[in-house]
Amino acid sequence: WFSNDQGIDLPDNLKPAVVEAMAPYNEQIAGLSEQVGTVFPRQTMKDASGASMMDPKTQVTKIHGTSVLDASTHTFEENLVQSLIREYPDENGAALTNVALNTFVNQSGKVGLAAADASREAGNSPNTALSAAVAMVGPKQVEQARTVTTALVELFKKSGLEDPADVGFDFSAQLEAADASLFLTDYSGRCNVAMLAAIEARGAKSVFIDFLKALEQKGGGKLSCSVLVAAITTHLAWKALMRKRLSVTTVSNLPWHFRVFSTLIGSAASADKQERHTFCGVANKELMSSWSFTETAHLALLGNRPNEEALYAFSVLLGLIITNGPGTISAQGAKGAVSADGPEVPERIQVNKGYIG
Structure with a gap:
């Protein structure tokens, strides 16, 4: 009735054919196939986590099964993605990921940056100052991106798409059905033009980006950066x-998580280091097209682009404290x-409040 080979090429004798179940189980199985993603069970989360654990033998913390020692060998942006999608x-x-995170890092003119600067001037600790900026990244700021992700x-949930990087995938049916x-x-x-140019400059491929570009070509409006970020995050999460x-x-x-990440790094640099088109002296377009997050x-915290040695040391440090x-x-x-936002209605949970906590 069920089969899952985890993508492994198994010999025929280890791959029994899937047959339709007898009634009424066939109807129940058909209903399960309509469900996309998982539904996590309700459980007490005091001193517990669905992401991290402490190895009782080594006393080394793991996140989604990866020890922080191994995480330290990955880049900051890779660890941020892994913390969210488990791989x-x-x-x-x-x-x-680098395009999406660098797109919103410049906080020039944002009320969150003004709040962070005011908090710093009041003598508050760095995490308190950054919390002031994160408080401004409320649900209305990311409403369109969340709606687009769900759409x-x-x-695409029943389209048969397995690899979101497969640019040869035929999405004509989805293009016709899309609102x-x-x-x-x-x-x-x-911003959207710069973002698409940055994706092309990096040689990145995505079915969802191509789908949105095709939808724009049909007419009726323009793409925004929020919509493109939604496409990127959907791409990253698709296989999982x-x-x-x-x-x-x-x-x-x-x-929403991505916007918070960008806001945290962007607000770490004071307002006098940010202008509309530059962040700490570097053009926004350059950050989007060629800089890693x-x-x-490193630029926001230490004021310069790190060389290979400094970048490695910085990545190790960030990995160890993930x-x-x-x-x-x-x-x-x-x-x-x-805790008061859910859990009966998970959609009510405000992500930025979690980061402030």
């Missing part, structure tokens, strides 16, 4: 979602901050 992105996914999942008003706006800025490692709610919230974080265990004060703070 590391490939080279193509990492390129898309993309609905459009253009969900994806296109009257947006006339340059199809294998039921993630819930649909998690996937729809990914653009690890390099951008998590400090499920029962820690910081973990309890994140859970406590959103």
Whole structure:
């Protein structure tokens, strides 16, 4: 009735054919096949975590099964993605991640940056100052991106798409069924053009990006950067979602997490170091097209682009502190901050409150 070979090429004698179950089980199985992603069970989360654990023998913390020692060999942006989707992105996914995170890192003119600067001037600690900026990344800031993510999942969930980097995939049916008003706006800025140019400059491929470009060509509006970020996060999560490692709610919230990441790094640099088109003296377009988010974080904190040696040391440091265990004060703070938002209605949980906690 069921088969899952995990993508392994098994010999025929180890791959029994799948047959239709007898009634009424066949109807129940058909209903299960309509479900995309997983549904996590309700459980007590005090001193517990669905992501991190402390190895009782080595006392080394793991996140989604990866020790922080191994995490330290990965880049900052790769560890951020792994913390959300439970697996590391490939080279193509990492390129898309860098475009998405660097697109919103410049906080010039944003009220969150003004709040962070005011908090710093008041003598507050760095995490308190950054919390002031994160408080401004509320649900309305990412409403369109979350809506687009949900719409993309609905459009492609039964399409047979396995690899979102397969640019030869035929999405004509999805293009015909799509409600253009969900994806296109009257947006006339340059950010979307710069973002698409950055994706091309990095040689990154995505079915979802190509789908949105085709939808724009049909007419009726323009793509915004928020919509493109939604496409990138859907791309990153797609394989894990199809294998039921993630819930649909998690996937729809990914653009929110990404916006918080960009805001945290962007607000670490004071307002006098940011202008509309430059961040710490580097053009936004250059950050989007050629800088890794690890390099951008180094620029925000230390004021320069790191050489290979400094970049390695910085990546190791960030990897080692990616998590400090499920029962820690910081973990309890994140859970406590959103405890009143759910859990009966997961969509009500405000992601930025968790980061503030």
